[in-house]
Amino acid sequence: MSKSQTTQTWKRSLPAKAVVMARKSSSKKALPKSELLIQAAAAPAANRKSETLDEICADLGACQRCKLGKSRTNIVFGDGNPKAELVFVGEAPGENEDLEGRPFIGRAGQLLEKMIEAMGLSRSEVYICNVVKCRPPENRNPETDEIESCSPFLFRQLDQIQPKVVVALGKFAAQTLLQTETRISELRGKFYPYRGAKLIPTFHPAYLLRNPPSKREAWEDLQLVAKELGLEIPKKSP
Numbered sequence: 671m672s673k674s675q676t677t678q679t680w681k682r683s684l685p686a687k688a689v690v691m692a693r694k695s696s697s698k699k700a701l702p703k704s705e706l707l708i709q710a711a712a713a714p715a716a717n718r719k720s721e722t723l724d725e726i727c728a729d730l731g732a733c734q735r736c737k738l739g740k741s742r743t744n745i746v747f748g749d750g751n752p753k754a755e756l757v758f759v760g761e762a763p764g765e766n767e768d769l770e771g772r773p774f775i776g777r778a779g780q781l782l783e784k785m786i787e788a789m790g791l792s793r794s795e796v797y798i799c800n801v802v803k804c805r806p807p808e809n810r811n812p813e814t815d816e817i818e819s820c821s822p823f824l825f826r827q828l829d830q831i832q833p834k835v836v837v838a839l840g841k842f843a844a845q846t847l848l849q850t851e852t853r854i855s856e857l858r859g860k861f862y863p864y865r866g867a868k869l870i871p872t873f874h875p876a877y878l879l880r881n882p883p884s885k886r887e888a889w890e891d892l893q894l895v896a897k898e899l900g901l902e903i904p905k906k907s908p
């Protein structure tokens with residue numbers, strides 16, 4: 671199947687005109703704890719160090735900073751344009767990613783590529799990475815100590831790439847990056863200030879494969895992203 675066919679296939683299940691809405695929060699009411707935590711996570715990085723992604727990767731080395739280092743095959747550092755305006759952050763590498771050392775290359779990765787192409791971009795124009803860089807055994811959720819060990823490298827990557835928009839893919843990435851337990855269905859659909867960028871949570875492609883009707887909401891989120899980046903979304907697939 672050609673790229674244009676696969677893009678068309680993904681878009682076929684989307685509404686002709688997806689409604690783009692950003693839910694607005696009141697600034698007058700006292701903020702709930704979850705909102706306060708989100709604001710704390712949003713703080714711009716202080717003392718941003720100048721370094722390249724290669725230097726960050728070299729610093730990671732053959733990392734054994736957490737127990738995931740023992741079971742992984744490859745570290746999945748990240749992939750794409752080091753100057754990308756748009757960065758996607760998922761949860762953790764899966765089996766295929768662990769074997770090849772690249773993020774999002776299985777079925778979920780193929781869907782993510784179709785979503786990117788539907789926005790009028792290519793995979794090589796964006797940057798894709800995960801909250802943790804080694805595959806958790808049996809694809810379990812990363813644990814707190816693993817996130818604490820690995821996330822500083824993600825923050826350094828984001829601080830160097832300096833994207834305009836970060837898309838947190840799925841509940842785990844969104845809740846971890848925003849330091850909240852708010853449900854993804856409540857978090858999605860709006861932007862949060864995040865380390866000098868704007869972060870928007872949306873559903874993980876793996877979830878969309880299991881729940882195709884949610885593609886409509888994911889597309890609404892990506893349309894918000896496209897608008898933020900000044901992209902013109904093709905009305906028809908190329």
Ligand code: SF4
Pocket residue numbers: 730733734735736737738739740745802803804816819820
């Ligand atoms: S998950 Fe991150 S911190 Fe843990 S071993 Fe892998 S690269 Fe190192």
